[in-house]
Amino acid sequence: MALTPFTGTVTQAALRNNFDDKTTTLTNNAVAGQSDHVVSVTRLALAIADDISLRCVDFTPADDYELRVLRLTLEDGTAGRTVTATVTVTDGDTTFLLDKTVSVTGTTIIGTAHANLDLRTTTGDRLRLLKGVPYRLTIGAPSAGPVTRAQASLVLRSRRRTG
Amino acid sequence: MKAAVPYTFRTGAIVDAESVNGNLRQMAADVGRNLSRRYTYCQTTVPLTGMSSADNIASRTIFFRDPSGSLDAIDLVAVEAVIYSATGATWTVTVTNETVTDSFTINTAGATAKASGGITRLFSLSQATAYSNALWSPTSVTGYRISLSASAASTITAGYLVLHFRGDRANNASHAGYTPTLVQATTSSAGSILDTQLTSFENAVLRDTNNASDFRVECYLARNFATAQTWNVPSGSLRDGAASRCAVVGNVGESVQFAVTPNTTTVNANGTGGVVFGAITPGNRTDGPTTSANDTIVTLTPAGGTVELAYVFVVWR
Numbered sequence: 001m002a003l004t005p006f007t008g009t010v011t012q013a014a015l016r017n018n019f020d021d022k023t024t025t026l027t028n029n030a031v032a033g034q035s036d037h038v039v040s041v042t043r044l045a046l047a048i049a050d051d052i053s054l055r056c057v058d059f060t061p062a063d064d065y066e067l068r069v070l071r072l073t074l075e076d077g078t079a080g081r082t083v084t085a086t087v088t089v090t091d092g093d094t095t096f097l098l099d100k101t102v103s104v105t106g107t108t109i110i111g112t113a114h115a116n117l118d119l120r121t122t123t124g125d126r127l128r129l130l131k132g133v134p135y136r137l138t139i140g141a142p143s144a145g146p147v148t149r150a151q152a153s154l155v156l157r158s159r160r161r162t163g
Numbered sequence: 164m165k166a167a168v169p170y171t172f173r174t175g176a177i178v179d180a181e182s183v184n185g186n187l188r189q190m191a192a193d194v195g196r197n198l199s200r201r202y203t204y205c206q207t208t209v210p211l212t213g214m215s216s217a218d219n220i221a222s223r224t225i226f227f228r229d230p231s232g233s234l235d236a237i238d239l240v241a242v243e244a245v246i247y248s249a250t251g252a253t254w255t256v257t258v259t260n261e262t263v264t265d266s267f268t269i270n271t272a273g274a275t276a277k278a279s280g281g282i283t284r285l286f287s288l289s290q291a292t293a294y295s296n297a298l299w300s301p302t303s304v305t306g307y308r309i310s311l312s313a314s315a316a317s318t319i320t321a322g323y324l325v326l327h328f329r330g331d332r333a334n335n336a337s338h339a340g341y342t343p344t345l346v347q348a349t350t351s352s353a354g355s356i357l358d359t360q361l362t363s364f365e366n367a368v369l370r371d372t373n374n375a376s377d378f379r380v381e382c383y384l385a386r387n388f389a390t391a392q393t394w395n396v397p398s399g400s401l402r403d404g405a406a407s408r409c410a411v412v413g414n415v416g417e418s419v420q421f422a423v424t425p426n427t428t429t430v431n432a433n434g435t436g437g438v439v440f441g442a443i444t445p446g447n448r449t450d451g452p453t454t455s456a457n458d459t460i461v462t463l464t465p466a467g468g469t470v471e472l473a474y475v476f477v478v479w480r
Contacts, residue, residue: 010354012172019168019186022361026190026368030197033332036399036452037205037379037479044392051275053247053321054212058279062241062327063204069452073395112395116453155399155452160200160332160377 033160036068040153041137046083047146055139055150058090060132065156067102067127070117072139075149076108082143083108085152090134100125108147129156180346183353187343187360194367195340203330204240205379209309209474211246211322213386216254216313219435221412222472225324226438227380228306228408236287236331237378237478239307242267243281243325249274252317256324259308260286274320281325330378341367376480377401383461384474391464396477398457404445405480410473411439417467421475424448424459435471445477 041057043050072085086103089096106115119127129135139150168186172178209225216223227239244256248271257266265284272278286307309324341364346353385392409421413432420429423445430441451457463473 010178010357012174012176012178015172015178015183015357018357018361019172019190022190022364022368023168023193025365026193026197029368030200032401033200033203033377035203035377035379035401035479036450037207038381038396038399039206039208040394040396041208042394051321053275053277057208057323057325058243058245058277059206059208059325060243060281061204061206062283062329065204068399069397071395071397071452073455075393112455114395114453114455118453149393151394153395153397155397156205157400158204158379160203162199163202 034157036155036157038153038155039137040151041139042149042151043139044149045146046139046142046150048141048144050141052138056136058134058136060134061129062131063158063161064131065129065158067129067154068120068157069155070102070104070119071153071155072104072106072115073112073149073151073153074106074108074115074147075112076147077110078144079107079109081108081145081147082106083147083150084140086138086140087154088136088138090136096130096133097127098125100127102127183357184343184345187345187364190364191341191343194364197368198340198370201332203332203377203379204327205330206325206327207380207382209324209326209382210384210386211244211311211319211324213319214311214322215318216252216316219412219471220310221436221438222386223312224308224310224438225474226306226308226410226440227326227476237380238329238331239286239326240329241281241283241327242309243279243327244269244311244322245277245279245325246271246322247274247277247320248317248322249320251315253314254317255312255314256280256282257310257312258282258284258286259310260306271317326380326382328378328380330376332376339367339370376405378405379479381477381479382474383463383477384472385463385465385470386472387469388463388465388473389469391462394461395455396459396461397452398448398450398454398459399452400450401479402448402450402459403480404447405478407443407445407475407477409441409443409475411441411470412437412472413470414468417465417470419470419473420462420464420466421473422460422462422464423475423477424461430473432467432470443475445479
């Protein structure tokens with residue numbers, strides 16, 4: 001669709017086309033205001049005995065964020081070790097995550113491996129991290145270790161708003 | 164946001180001025196609502212693990228500047244801090260920009276006991292200051308400056324800052340809306356007037372697009388490190404690289420190579436009393452966060468010794 005300059009008599013079809021063209025421009029602009037960013041926590045040499053303080057991050061969002069993906073990246077020189085990354089509400093009120101268990105488990109390979117919990121599917125859970133609610137992103141203890149590098153990442157979507 | 168007009172013109176129906184004007188009024192209202200949604204929020208964590216109260220002030224300070232004076236603003240709206248450290252010290256977190264300074268304190272609770280605090284306040288930056296890749300004093304640099312100090316000797320066993328940013332899409336743009344010139348029933352050149360109106364409407368919508376800058380900020384940091392450290396950063400929607408600002412604190416002879424897919428830059432340290440900055444442009448990434456090929460790979464590679472501190476703020480638009 002494109003704007004057709006009016007010439008001579010203004011027809012209904014030209015009016016309809018041109019109004020549609022402009023409202024589409026506006027709609028596209030509004031939709032473009034959906035943008036993603038990443039929050040992550042990384043632990044090098046992740047060991048079974050690591051205190052949780054070394055492998056978690058707590059945060060309280062300043063805006064509502066749609067939770068798109070929970071990614072766990074594992075880098076190691078040994079295959080077969082498992083690690084789980086989890087998102088929880090810090091004060092334990094699970095209703096803020098709809099009582100869902102939001103976690104993903106990965107298994108090391110010799111090299112770098114990724115595991116994803118994809119929350120973008122149309123038939124799956126759609127979760128939102130709410131402004132003012134304290135959340136925690138945790139890398140769990142490995143089944144064996146130490147794991148050279150473990151990184152848990154959240155892909156969060158924010159939308160433009162007025163203030 | 165659903166943008167629509169109340170009147171649809173069909174062949175055979177009567178087109179009157181009121182219907183046309185009704186559509187123009189609705190479009191003006193829609194563009195006004197769209198333009199008012201100018202802010203995009205994000206957050207990033209800045210690790211503090213390993214920081215000591217005895218460290219040079221340059222190593223206890225984190226700097227962040229807007230990516231360019233010609234782009235829109237990134238406001239700092241809140242700062243959280245979490246500190247795990249042996250009891251007996253009070254850490255003070257001081258947040259400063261060009262005009263505002265504020266702070267909060269955290270009493271340490273133990274090496275594995277969480278102590279936290281935070282501040283919610285709008286810290287904005289002017290857009291006039293040009294970026295400079297130069298050695299800066301940690302107490303005079305412009306931009307956001309977040310520094311920590313402790314009342315007694317203390318080392319942070321584990322900890323981090325959580326910085327909450329607000330991208331202001333329209334800070335540097337004309338944010339005027341659209342005020343339609345209405346068509347009169349007696350207008351003899353309605354087509355020309357409508358052309359002008361629709362063009363004006365589109366210009367108002369695209370004032371934001373021209374500044375296409377729903378900025379988001381992420382930080383990757385390494386402290387006291389002698390080997391390369393890497394982060395795999397998943398992609399997502401609107402992951403176009405705007406800018407990255409690198410910083411290094413270290414001894415003369417030390418350097419850090421910053422790699423942010425697909426570019427690299429090396430910044431040489433210039434003594435632990437100061438901070439040396441660098442710049443690098445991240446590449447645009449394809450949306451697809453579960454496909455590692457779309458990741459941005461951030462790597463900090465030190466050379467010349469154990470580098471005291473290095474970090475990079477990656478700004479997406």
